[in-house]
Amino acid sequence: MKIAIIGGTGLLGKSLVNNYLSKGFEVKSFSRSHTECYDAKYNHIINFAKLEEELSKEFSIWKPNILVNTIALVNLKKCEDNYELAYSINVDIAKKLSLISIKFDSYFIHISTDHFYNDLKIKHKEDDEVLLLNNYSVTKRQAEKEVLVINKESLIVRTNIIGFRMSKVDSFFEWLLKAITKKEKIQLFSNFYTSPISVYELGNILLKCYKRDLCGIYNISSSEVIDKLSFGIKTANKFGLDSNNISSVKIENFSQNELKRALTLGLDISKIENILNIKMPTIDDTLETLFKEYKDKNEQQ
Template sequence: MAQHSANSRNHSSVRRGVQAGNPGMTRILVTGASGLLGLNFALTYSRRHQVTGVVNAHSLTGAPFQVLNADLAKPGSIGEILDRVKPDVVLHCAALANVDQCERQPELALRLNTDLPEEVARATADRGIVLVHISTDAVFDGKTGRYTEESQPNPLGAYARTKLAAEHAVLQAYPEALIARVNFYGWSLGGQRSLAEFFFNHLSAGTPVRGFTDVFFCPLEVTVLAETLMQLVEAHCSGIYHVVSGECLSKYEFGCAVARRFGLDEGLIQPVSVHEGGLLAARSPDLRLRTDKLAGVLGSPAPDQETSMQRFFELYQAGHPQQLRALALGVDSHISG
């Protein structure tokens, strides 16, 4: 297997135009472009680059980027799309991310979370296209925390197992690929996809909600994540990176942070243990990841929690949630490109 080090890419085999400060527009292809991650990536990058978003079950009328409807699970589909779009960079966000559904449908999880990323890796490698594959912090069992990129993964459930298998498959097929282990939140099409939306929706309605005091993570707001990933692409990074916040907190503390930033009642959040949650799939309790490797590329610490939460709040003030819902409804969203 290829080494997971910060090797420079072979520039002769990678398309030009992916450099910091390059005045030209980079052609970017985003898979899973109707999901929370892919849609916000596509919107963020479309302000500076030429973006094509691949969707399957949804249409995005009025999006400020090209939208392709395609079933990536169909054999040969990804190659056809790459030859049509000719992107400089592919961000592979498409995945079966519902951890409980992965437990119920392990074969589907394997197809979408492992086999498909391997196909994307082979297709991009064959064409010399930069690949950013989105992985997860859940590859670790969460028993100790403070994991580095070299720490030994130990996935607990079907989702995490298929995502870890994808890391191995992608690097085997394309050693120069960039794999980002992430944890993120943000505004989504339906307004109910992320943990931040969960807390915001319940607290805004004055509804009591529970927050786990014994589950720790390092989430980034999704547009902050998008910007951070592009810095890694422009630096020609490859291998595995932990692209998360440099600060970690419990799910309960995160909910309180949402409440405070939006002026909501954090007293509505009941502190409980994850063992009281009644969840089907096992959750890793301590997913604090070290970001030293990321900070070395950025030349500064990884984004902190305040920066991320402030962005989440500013997007709300700017009407971003309503603009996203307008896309789902096929209404002119007035999102500037």
């Protein structure tokens, strides 16, 4: 099976490439830059201004069964400061990839977001009303709509990913783990709720979706909802570290609180569980996956 990953140098993209290569699939990544996380022969540097032209040339020779879009501008401030940039990355690229997926008959997976809710509900279903608080959520929701208009057979994945980026810029989990290990004093939000799933677990479930030819919008996340503070304490306990330097802070007291952001991002995963007949990972399952990944990386060094 041939799998094309668009954005293979980001948190999710790197994991998907390594995961799928380990399973024996033919994988090609298409990115703006290089990465040292896997052999350079699998990563193709492309000009995103000529995305359709360059991918069409490549896919006319090597047609992927699956096309995964992991590209996104997720920085809320950058999205607020430059709506045009946010739209071009979050919407235009998704639209172009939708068209390419039709042209080459590839199963299109578009990675969306969970940044659509700010209410009192703990978990949100796919058809719950969304609340668009900022340019990030506006552009990500618009991308969902555009993708399904162009290619109704596409899979839209609402998720909250966590894992190891392995680059100069740490992911949230890498920052958290380093801070706890070094016994640094850190503050974590007690009123910001998510359903995090490891990038490795997500990659495996995406393959199950392909086998079932799922289309439309699906929540794919952990089965539980947790605040950042509790997650940090659970992480410390899982890794055998001291959590006494972790303190609580309300997001409204944070220095960047001028940015409007959704706070209750928990996802209801009953739809994906029922159709795939699987159980989504709990928070403890997710931490166990991350712990094993961490141990494996350290043993290889």
